[in-house]
Amino acid sequence: MTLRTTLRTTLRTTLRTTLRTTLRTTLRTTLRTTKDDSKDDSKDDSKDDSEDDLRTTLRTTLRTTLRTTLRTTLRTTLRTTLRTTLRTTLRTTLRTTLRTTLRTTLRTTLRTTLRTTLRTHKDDSKDDSKDDSKDDSEDDSKDDSKDDSEDDSKDDSEDDSKDDSEDDSKDDSEDDSKDDSKDDSKDDSKDDSPLLGNKPPI
Incomplete structure (x- = not known):
């Protein structure tokens, strides 16, 4: 459309002027x-008529x-010239414009995308590390306290019952045998001495 309009306008103007x-x-x-x-011919009315006809x-x-x-x-000249000029101009303009636009757009898009991605990744990793460390510490403390309390109560109950039973049985047997032998010998000597003193002579 642009080429046709330009050709028509240029043709009309050039034709009229030329x-x-x-x-x-x-x-x-x-x-x-x-x-x-x-001039040298005879002057008559036919002269004017011939001039007008001419x-x-x-x-x-x-x-x-x-x-x-x-x-x-x-038409031929203008078409060739315009086509060549327009093609060259359009190619150069389009190439330059496209290159500049594409470079600028790509750089801006890449920078923005990279910055956003990096920020998001950094924030996510920070939050994840905080959450993970918090969760790990809470889980560890819970597990440790639970395990410790269970192990302690289990070990204490087992050790106490075992030690108490062993100590009680051992102490009781030793104390009983010792006390019984002392009491028995003491009581026997006390009981035997008056009986021997009151015995009649033979």
Whole structure:
């Protein structure tokens, strides 16, 4: 659409200007020559008529010839020139614009994406590390306290019951045997001495 509009406008302007200039120049030159040639001829009314006819013929011929020639030449020239110019200009402009736009867009997009990704990753890792350490410490403390309390209570109950039973049985047996032997010997000696003293002589 742009190429066609440009061609039409340029053709119309160029044709009008060229036709006007060429017609005026050619008519003036031809009429002057014709007028000079006919100066020596007899002066009569037919002179004016011939000049008018000549003007009309010249104008018609020149217009037709010039229009056809100019249109063909201008169309071919303009099309070739415009196509080449437009192609070159468009290619250069598009390439430059696209390269600049793409570079700027890519750089901006990459920077923004990288910054956002890195920030998000950093925040996530920070939060995860905090949560993990907190959870681990809580879990460890809970597990440790639970295990310690269970182990302590189990070990204490087992050790206490075992030690108490062993100590009690051992102490009781030793104390009982010791006390019994002492009490028995003491009581026997006390009981035997008066009986021996009251025994009648033989």
